[in-house]
Amino acid sequence: MTPPAEPNGQFEAVLTYLRESRGFDFTGYKRTSLARRVRRRMSQVGVEDFGEYIDLLQVDSEEFGALFTTILINVTSFLRDRETWDYLRSDIVPTILAERGPDDPVRIWSAGCASGQEAYSLAMVFADALGAERFRQRVKIYATDVDDEALNQARHAAYSGAELDNLAEDQIRQYFEQHGNKYVFRKDLRRSVIFGRNDLVQDAPISRIDLLACRNTLMYFNAETQAKVLGRFHFALAPRGVLFLGKAEMLLSHSRIFDPVDFKRRFFRKTPGNPTGLGNLVSHAYAHRHSEVGGLDELREHAFSTSPVAQVVVTGEDIVALVNQHAEVVFGLSARDVGRPLRDLEIAYRPVELRSYVEQARVERRALRIKEVEWQRLPGDSAWFEIHVNPLVSNDNGLLGVSIVFHDVSAARKLLDELEHTNRQLESAYEELQSTNEELETTNEELQSTVEELETTNEELQSTNEELETMNEELQSTNDELQTINDTLRERSAELNDVNDFLESIMTSVRYGVIVVDQEMRILVWNRGAEDLWGLRRDEASSEHLLNLDIGLPVADLRTSVRNAMSDASFEEVLLLDAVNRRGRKTKVRVIVSALHGPNGANTEGAILTMEPAGDSG
Template sequence: MGRVREVSEQTGIERDEGFEAILEHLKETRGFDFTGYKRSSLMRRVSRRMAQVGADGYPDYLDHLQANSDEFAALFNTILINVTGFFRDPDAWDYLQAEVVPMLLAERGPDDQVRIWSAGCSSGEEAYSLAIVLAEAMGLEEFRQRVKIYATDVDEEALAQARQATYGEKEIESLPEEYVRKYFERLAGRYAFHKDLRRSVIFGRNDLVQDAPISRIDLLLCRNTLMYFTAETQANILRKLHFALQPRGVLFMGKAEMLLSHSRLFDPLDLRHRVFRKVAFTPAGASVFGMSFAQDQPTAVTEADELRALAFSASPVAQVVVNSEDVVALANSQAQQLFGLSERDIGRPLPDLELSYRPVELRGYVAQAREERRAMRVKDVEWQRGPGEVLVLELHVSPLLSLSDEVIGVSVVFHDVTTSHRLLSELANANRARENAYEELQSTTEELETTNEELQSTVEELETTNEELQSTNEELETTNEELHSTNDELQTINNALRDRTSELDDVNEFLESILTSLRAGVVVVDHQMRVVAWNSGAEELWGLRNDEAAGEHLLNLDIGLPVAELRPVVRPALADPAYSEEIVLKAVNRRGRAVTVRVACGALRNRRGESTGAILVMETMDGLAEPATRGTSRTSEDR
């Protein structure tokens, strides 16, 4: 199939250029760098997705990715398998709760903040397990004031689920009943983590391979995440985790991860439970994120500074460095040439330069990178550099951290992606043209096949038409007989309907006479509490005619009765066929007189005994002393 293969010297796994092209495409177009993941598991998961879409090989699947933007989400969900749970591996969590957390709290002052990072948090169960452990150890109030839990993942869909903080019966079945009662509340058939504790858990996207780590962490959980990466990528990530931890900070890993080859970074507290403690670096020879430091070598430092300055200036990519005071500290030759900067612009405030707002509003991104202490990419920035010259740039804005973990500046790198952007655009147009041509050819083929089928069916129809005409005469003869018979049946049905209508009229007249004869006000409502019957007694009592009340919501009627207070007695009657209750209310009748009204409410039942509405009977109690409560009656004051 034209694919070039080679064998990796590190892993011994056959390298497939077609597969590597897919990884490079994901990195360039979506910012996901999977090149550090283990090839065996990656290829297995990508092949599973290829089988689902019917791709014959990696080049075919790359074409499918480029033509279908929705495929990215499906592929990421296949690659980023989120397996998690509350207190996963209970023995390790018991050790963390009994030994590690008390030790960490004892080493810190009573007012010190406790910062925790859950890397690869998936749908949030691990982060909320941490919250429960800390809340149990510190108490709820102290937990709210002192603890911050940073939970990160690369899967935006999993992070969205984690932020909702709601879980089903199956997901919380491993939790002790005491924890469920104390830390969750039941909402719409699911269990939601308490909001006041949820505020201490902060979710965000962080790629362990590409993004800068969160700093000054006391306890870092990275469980069963490193096993998906290659050995080299694992080493790079572990250096980041080492940098993220406070002195004597603790790293809690999964049981599938050994960390034996990185003992110089961490000492085991309990190897069986995969709990390690940070080993402090000595400055000489230490390496963090690829930067080396040396001591007591002033000549070497001067030479290194000169080399760095020359390398920075000669870089083929335009780069500008802004210090902590928003002053342009450095700008290499490419940046000076691209944006027309001179040596006099070095040392000037960024807002004073045209670069601050052209080709993009740069100040906001610089401030955001400094504030959030994370790198970001600004893609597809189009810049009209001159007449007929449009450049497409991609900006990489990265905070620069000192050894003391302070943000001392921000680096802005401008990548010219005009050529690749144009090629991608041309490739997309070519793909669209190819798809359109294929669709037209397919449509033409389908039309020809349809025409052939129609001609064949026309011949068959003509052959059968003669037979149909012959049978039509016979059908017409039988139809005449059927019409005679149908006429007799319709006459019988008409007589039966006439008798039924007469009976219904009698029943309606009988029911109407009952309602009219009752002196008390009678109101019937349906399940939506809309009035379906309003007798003359109700008209006499409230001055509202039947045609005015019919179809209106009971609680929206503007009468002298406080209808809002009927809700507690009407609602149960709509649900319970056996329900019956009385209530006594103060009201004003249609003549404007204050009256005391007894309202009896019961369920309206059908033949099957089901509640189809409610009946309210209203009668005044004028001339009586303050009524005593009888049976289940109650007054508005009682309620």
């Protein structure tokens, strides 16, 4: 038996209590479906009266969560309505990207995102279109909902295999990582999806959105609330931004602010201008009162001249007709410039080439806007302008001239740059915070595991400590042995030094010149006798090639004998050569060339040249 309907006042009291106690405003929802869902929850807890249910809510705080879950009914899935998503992928996304520069950011809003499947579906579509790297650099997806529990689930980005039924196997492999029985969305792409709470009826909308997806959410609101939400969507969308609705949402009564792109699939594009339609009313009122005001010509002249915005007016023949005071100050114009062709003035070329825009406005009979024009008047002093070029058309559609208005937007540009910089910092900080939160959860699990490992390691360290004590004793013994070896090495080194000193004494004491070369004829030994003969110091001759020496000895004549000595261990030859000693006097030198034996006495490692004067040659 159906329970009797409670008075509307009692049901409205439930909605008022929810708004005042928990901040959830359901007064804009359709009453029929809303009351049906509340009654469903009441029947589950055995309450038949709205007043009694308010009493239950006051004493049982957990009942709020169950009620909100029943009211909100978060029904969603990946790529829900496959045909619609295919059209988004093939037509809408390429158009959005083509209308923006290759480095321009793309901002997406998934309103009423529930547990996140729609937001991650949008991420996959745009990642397919841009590639993962460009997606991370350009795309930001803002996913919002009023259900905190659903948002928490969305932030984890973990779904069961059944929840991925709509996705192909290659999509699952490309965008998800399996952890146990859950599939987690890729972390590098997950950072571009930002979740947050937003009540479409009460909270401010996110701005400058290129694609706004709000599917099967508006149908729960009444007509008045729908109009309010759609007005906020119109404000949120960037020029030519796209609105993506669900199948159950027709958007028939709001066609004046949105044009259909594909009505069947529920894609709409934002229309320019004021959605309220007040512009025509103001124009009509102005026309009605126009005839009641006198002295308009003089008033217009003074208003034009003292306008705080720089303005120049040219005739249809491109002759400067009017220049106001602000234009004279900013661009250095004067009354003498009136009557001159525009092309003869510097303003025609700086801060921007104006003539082409003036000609376009004249031919097309439409207003043009030139944005973000920078003018560097002095080094380090830049001004930014937004220039409006408007054709002046008479009542019979004849061209009277063209008005050029220079709006100085330097302050706004600076504020916009600062705002964008701040927004980037905030987005970066939010992403880092979100990433840090996820990393902390992972770190907590790792710490639990680390504690167990540390306990095991502590036992191993105790055992290792005992081994180290034993090793320390062995090292001490080894250290003593090394000390003995070092003492022996020092003794051997001293002996070697004595031998070297002895050999050096022998070579110094020999009165003949002695040169020792290796197999490559590089000089290894050059004694004192050689220095006295040829005036070349040992450090100058050492490591030099014998045949490259520039001394009084004809070294070229020694080449054959030295080569023979290197190849024959028993070779020995005496040569008598004409030479010039270090004093520049000609002399004869007896040179004995013999082999330098190796340690075994059989091999040769070079040659030995012994030289002594044999008397003056002149």
